[in-house]
Amino acid sequence: MAGKKTWFIPDGFLPPKSTGDQISHEAVCVLNLGKEDAHIKLTFYFEDRNPMDRFQSVCGAERTHHIRLDQLKDREGQLIPVGVSYAIKVESSVPVIVQHSRLDTTQEALALFTTMAYSEE
Amino acid sequence: MAGKKTWFIPDGFLPPKSTGDQISHEAVCVLNLGKEDAHIKLTFYFEDRNPMDRFQSVCGAERTHHIRLDQLKDREGQLIPVGVSYAIKVESSVPVIVQHSRLDTTQEALALFTTMAYSEE
Amino acid sequence: MAGKKTWFIPDGFLPPKSTGDQISHEAVCVLNLGKEDAHIKLTFYFEDRNPMDRFQSVCGAERTHHIRLDQLKDREGQLIPVGVSYAIKVESSVPVIVQHSRLDTTQEALALFTTMAYSEE
Amino acid sequence: MAGKKTWFIPDGFLPPKSTGDQISHEAVCVLNLGKEDAHIKLTFYFEDRNPMDRFQSVCGAERTHHIRLDQLKDREGQLIPVGVSYAIKVESSVPVIVQHSRLDTTQEALALFTTMAYSEE
Numbered sequence: 274m275a276g277k278k279t280w281f282i283p284d285g286f287l288p289p290k291s292t293g294d295q296i297s298h299e300a301v302c303v304l305n306l307g308k309e310d311a312h313i314k315l316t317f318y319f320e321d322r323n324p325m326d327r328f329q330s331v332c333g334a335e336r337t338h339h340i341r342l343d344q345l346k347d348r349e350g351q352l353i354p355v356g357v358s359y360a361i362k363v364e365s366s367v368p369v370i371v372q373h374s375r376l377d378t379t380q381e382a383l384a385l386f387t388t389m390a391y392s393e394e
Numbered sequence: 395m396a397g398k399k400t401w402f403i404p405d406g407f408l409p410p411k412s413t414g415d416q417i418s419h420e421a422v423c424v425l426n427l428g429k430e431d432a433h434i435k436l437t438f439y440f441e442d443r444n445p446m447d448r449f450q451s452v453c454g455a456e457r458t459h460h461i462r463l464d465q466l467k468d469r470e471g472q473l474i475p476v477g478v479s480y481a482i483k484v485e486s487s488v489p490v491i492v493q494h495s496r497l498d499t500t501q502e503a504l505a506l507f508t509t510m511a512y513s514e515e
Numbered sequence: 516m517a518g519k520k521t522w523f524i525p526d527g528f529l530p531p532k533s534t535g536d537q538i539s540h541e542a543v544c545v546l547n548l549g550k551e552d553a554h555i556k557l558t559f560y561f562e563d564r565n566p567m568d569r570f571q572s573v574c575g576a577e578r579t580h581h582i583r584l585d586q587l588k589d590r591e592g593q594l595i596p597v598g599v600s601y602a603i604k605v606e607s608s609v610p611v612i613v614q615h616s617r618l619d620t621t622q623e624a625l626a627l628f629t630t631m632a633y634s635e636e
Numbered sequence: 637m638a639g640k641k642t643w644f645i646p647d648g649f650l651p652p653k654s655t656g657d658q659i660s661h662e663a664v665c666v667l668n669l670g671k672e673d674a675h676i677k678l679t680f681y682f683e684d685r686n687p688m689d690r691f692q693s694v695c696g697a698e699r700t701h702h703i704r705l706d707q708l709k710d711r712e713g714q715l716i717p718v719g720v721s722y723a724i725k726v727e728s729s730v731p732v733i734v735q736h737s738r739l740d741t742t743q744e745a746l747a748l749f750t751t752m753a754y755s756e757e
Contacts, residue, residue, distance in 0.1 A: 275400070275402060275514055276514075279638070281638060281667055281669075281733045282667075282735070283665040283666060283667040283700060283702075283733050283734060283735040284663070284665035284702065284735040284737050284750055285700075286702075293501045293502075294500075294501070295500060295501060300405070302404040302405035302479075302481065303404060304402055304403075304404040304439060304481040306402075306439075306483070318667060318669075318698060318699060318700045319699065319700065320696075320699060320700055320701055320702070321699075323698070324698055333441075335439060335444070335445055336439060336440065336441060336442075337404060337406075337439045337440065337441055337479060337480060337481035338441055338479075339404075339405065339407075339441070339479040358665075358700060358701075358702040359700060360665065360667040360700035360733075362669070370402045370404050370481075370512050371404060372403070372404040372405040372509065372512075374405050374507065375748065375750075377748055378501065379657075379658060380655075380656045380657070380658060380741065380744075381501075381502065381656075381744060384505050384626075384747050384748040385496065385498055385505040385506065385507040385748065386507055386628075386737065386748040386749055386750040387405055387496075387507040387508070387509050387750070388509050388630075388735065388750050388751050388752050389509050389510065389511075389512050389752065390752075391733050391735075391752050393638055393639075396521070396523060396635055397635075413622075414622045414623075415621075415622070416621060416622060421526070423525035423526035423600075423602065424525060425523055425524075425525040425560060425602040427523075427560075427604070454562075456560060456565070456566055457560060457561065457562060457563075458525060458527075458560045458561065458562055458600060458601060458602035459562055459600075460525075460526065460528075460562070460600040491523045491525050491602075491633050492525060493524070493525040493526040493630065493633075495526050495628065499622065502622075502623065505626050505747075506617065506619055506626040506627065506628040507628055507749075508526055508617075508628040508629070508630050509630050509751075510630050510631065510632075510633050517642070517644060517756055518756075534743075535743045535744075536742075536743070537742060537743060542647070544646035544647035544721075544723065545646060546644055546645075546646040546681060546723040548644075548681075548725070575683075577681060577686070577687055578681060578682065578683060578684075579646060579648075579681045579682065579683060579721060579722060579723035580683055580721075581646075581647065581649075581683070581721040612644045612646050612723075612754050613646060614645070614646040614647040614751065614754075616647050616749065620743065623743075623744065626747050627738065627740055627747040627748065627749040628749055629647055629738075629749040629750070629751050630751050631751050631752065631753075631754050
């Protein structure tokens, strides 16, 4: 089954501001081509503090899940801090494919970016 | 001949809204360097429903085809649903190279993103 | 020396319209880490016509060259057509690294996208 | 430990103009998954002059560092020139993962782009 179990995204950032109807956010977009659910663990790395490693999600078999990072909570109900640079490690119980995108509406109009995440398995 | 037969794009989304002259859309951009036409099959994966796998297209020999996902219809005339997160599998009869782009004019002004699709053949 | 001699970019398009001070354009960005000039040949593939293969450029030793596709002319003085979907093959005499970017000012404000080009040497 | 020691980014450019609250800039985003600090050396390649190779930075163990290229100074206090096309080589003492992004607020509203850097180790 196509995919990898570990992916990395160095450029993470949740813009603290939004304008218009759309909320600034990031999404970790997971594609699970297999017949088993993918149990996903997310670790966030920062510039000036220890990593946060208690975030989890699930992507069903033959499903995609676009994990909204502005809404994801860890086991203790903590959100990812906004307005702070971070990086992301994505670990899955089964092979998946991961892409990372940001929608930024800090200033008038919106901006988007995306890239395939990095894996070297 | 350079290229792969199978490509994946986890972050698909057709924005339901457009402003200005340009229609929000996505394109699966195919480059076929070979001497034979590429017969393309597209499968769409969702968060909450079964995959749709009856979409087809063609990219001629030594041609490119930028497949507009807002206009593509399957055998029964169905369009890809708008405003819904999806992921894409692209399968070709011959090796091709695939890039995916989105044009979003939901808010004033436009936003663009692109990435090479993922393949591991 | 890091790099490859052949690169591909499926999603090419020169927006026919610009607003504000900046001209809509694309650039094929070449990095030549070696001690010899890179002689670059560019081929453009279309949806509905034969490829155009008479475009050339040079990137000096230990230099970068961001080749503006809206200004590039072939041997007969021809420009790349605007408002038409195309794909690009980049061939270099020595290994180089290639990234492709678009600046789109069709609507108010500007939009940008970029991706590393594809190579499989 | 996942990562590579050498990365390349052909499309670098610091927009000379900004509008609104946000300053146009680029960032080289480094993720260091290891237990040792990463000592980073950055070399900038130009179209019409010799490379500048005296820029340094550090990314702590199990930390990310989003190196702002509009603020980075070399040993002699020099900044990277604005409004000039360049390319980047990133060399690290330990394996890291590198992504490159630009925020452009030259015209009203903002534009973003990103890509994983290129490595072939």
